[in-house]
Amino acid sequence: MVRSTRREFIGEAACGSFALAAATMPSGWWRGRARVAGVRGELGELVRFVQTVEPARVVAELVERTRAGLTPECLLVALLYAGVSDVRPQPVGFQFHCVLQLPSVWQVARALPVAERLLPLAYALANYQQLNARAPPGGGLPEPPPAGALPTVERAATLLAEACANWDAERGDRAITALARGAPREALIEQLLPWALRNFADVGHHPIFAAGAFQLLDQFGWQHAETLLRSLVQGLLLPGESEASRDYPRSRELAAQIAAQGGVATGDLAELGLGDTARTGERAFDLATLGADASAARGGLLRALVHHSRERQLDAGFALVGDVALELLMENRGLLAVHATTSIRALHELSRRTDSLELRWTALLQAAAWLPRWRAAFGGAKQLPRERSARLSDLVEDSVRVASGVAFESLLADHGGDRRALACRTAAQLAAPGAPSDFIAAARGLLVAKGRESHDWKFFAAVEACGDSPGWHDGTRGAARLAVLVHYLRLPDEPDFTPVAALRTALAR
Numbered sequence: 001m002v003r004s005t006r007r008e009f010i011g012e013a014a015c016g017s018f019a020l021a022a023a024t025m026p027s028g029w030w031r032g033r034a035r036v037a038g039v040r041g042e043l044g045e046l047v048r049f050v051q052t053v054e055p056a057r058v059v060a061e062l063v064e065r066t067r068a069g070l071t072p073e074c075l076l077v078a079l080l081y082a083g084v085s086d087v088r089p090q091p092v093g094f095q096f097h098c099v100l101q102l103p104s105v106w107q108v109a110r111a112l113p114v115a116e117r118l119l120p121l122a123y124a125l126a127n128y129q130q131l132n133a134r135a136p137p138g139g140g141l142p143e144p145p146p147a148g149a150l151p152t153v154e155r156a157a158t159l160l161a162e163a164c165a166n167w168d169a170e171r172g173d174r175a176i177t178a179l180a181r182g183a184p185r186e187a188l189i190e191q192l193l194p195w196a197l198r199n200f201a202d203v204g205h206h207p208i209f210a211a212g213a214f215q216l217l218d219q220f221g222w223q224h225a226e227t228l229l230r231s232l233v234q235g236l237l238l239p240g241e242s243e244a245s246r247d248y249p250r251s252r253e254l255a256a257q258i259a260a261q262g263g264v265a266t267g268d269l270a271e272l273g274l275g276d277t278a279r280t281g282e283r284a285f286d287l288a289t290l291g292a293d294a295s296a297a298r299g300g301l302l303r304a305l306v307h308h309s310r311e312r313q314l315d316a317g318f319a320l321v322g323d324v325a326l327e328l329l330m331e332n333r334g335l336l337a338v339h340a341t342t343s344i345r346a347l348h349e350l351s352r353r354t355d356s357l358e359l360r361w362t363a364l365l366q367a368a369a370w371l372p373r374w375r376a377a378f379g380g381a382k383q384l385p386r387e388r389s390a391r392l393s394d395l396v397e398d399s400v401r402v403a404s405g406v407a408f409e410s411l412l413a414d415h416g417g418d419r420r421a422l423a424c425r426t427a428a429q430l431a432a433p434g435a436p437s438d439f440i441a442a443a444r445g446l447l448v449a450k451g452r453e454s455h456d457w458k459f460f461a462a463v464e465a466c467g468d469s470p471g472w473h474d475g476t477r478g479a480a481r482l483a484v485l486v487h488y489l490r491l492p493d494e495p496d497f498t499p500v501a502a503l504r505t506a507l508a509r
Helices: 006-021 041-052 055-067 072-086 094-100 102-109 118-132 153-165 169-182 185-196 201-220 222-237 248-260 294-305 310-331 338-351 357-377 392-400 408-413 419-429 435-450 454-466 475-488 498-508
Strands: none
Touching: 041 072, 055 118, 055 498, 072 094, 072 102, 072 118, 072 201, 072 222, 094 102, 094 118, 094 201, 094 454, 102 118, 102 201, 102 435, 102 454, 118 435, 118 454, 118 498, 153 169, 153 185, 153 222, 169 185, 169 222, 185 201, 185 222, 185 357, 201 222, 201 338, 201 357, 248 294, 248 357, 294 310, 294 357, 310 338, 310 357, 310 392, 310 475, 338 357, 338 454, 392 419, 392 475, 408 419, 408 435, 419 435, 419 475, 435 454, 435 475, 435 498, 454 475
16 A cells, blocks of 8 residues: 655645535536736636646646745736636626625735645635636626727827727727727726716625726736736626616716705705704714615715714715615625625715815715615515614614623624624723724634635625724724624634645645
């Protein structure tokens, strides 16, 4: 009998675990998927590796390539090219999450010690393989249009606006290709940002895609803009005009009026068609008062903002709609509900990329208008008993009565299956100095070890990024906001994600 050494056994087990993870994929799915969009040389070879590596060889290949100099940054760029080359961004969701999740995966990876940064990328590679196995072959970007067919950069800006207004994906593709080859970063963002705010189609993934695309290009270089932005334009335009895009004109109209006067005051409400001022103040806009349609939601938000100074209204508004998004998750915990938080965070990020006060208000008003849509998308309001209230203010009150002083690792392990009660205990712990960063570190560790689905990563990254907003973590309400993360967090008693565990073991040898 041939005996394996301990090192060989661990390596074989690690490779085998990737094969187990791929057991449900169609036989031979990884063969023949080596079409690479516009990349050559070392990056092209790495993209082909991502597209063609057999699942049973992934761990061994990653270990070998890492020891030969492969960096997590290069692997992420290769995953990006493979995703947009192989998966059509319509719908912007489902299989296309292999692209949508990459900004969140990288946000997590770069916060880890250098020796662990490849682990989130191993998750992303396994997830790409799983999602791409279900996508039709050749479904990604069409071949780039020939150079002779492209407009000038000056003409392309006008053509892109016309194509977006008319939902013309073919003309939009030619226009963005010309712009990506000749326009500066600022002009590309300016041209695309208004259209990323327009459409609720695909449960709000359009701003997520746009915000993530800009983040990745800022991080890894705008030399990659042509491929990624062509995919973005396809995603924004292929759905076509529908009921899901009809909130945008009214949001834009209101935003123009508000921007012209620098904000909104009580005396402006009647002129804006919001004459009912009986209920104002921040409590005018939370889960209990959220209207059933876009008009009611926008009106409730604006009535809540009149008590803030004009300079603070945009930041206060995004905090309010973000709070309602968290309340929606507490009300009806599940995958669909996380989209309110992830999309609102993307809308906020996009609003920070423009100096246009009109577009910044448009992003905020769209966030408010979409809240009733998210609620309807996952079944409407869920009636909860008082002790299971989904209001942040009630979570704050309940957390004050909970004892603190337990390490987060122990707290999360002893959850008892009740996420609302766990959120109360977590919020009580978060009042201590330095506790938010300790909690985020503990949650990040659980995500890296156990995250197995793109929304695990997207929701964590959105909540973590909210901490960049002024005052978001402050006080008992800030603690309650962060504690809502436990409603969609992998907990210690859940199994580790096999491919990541296998790579961790292999790298440690």
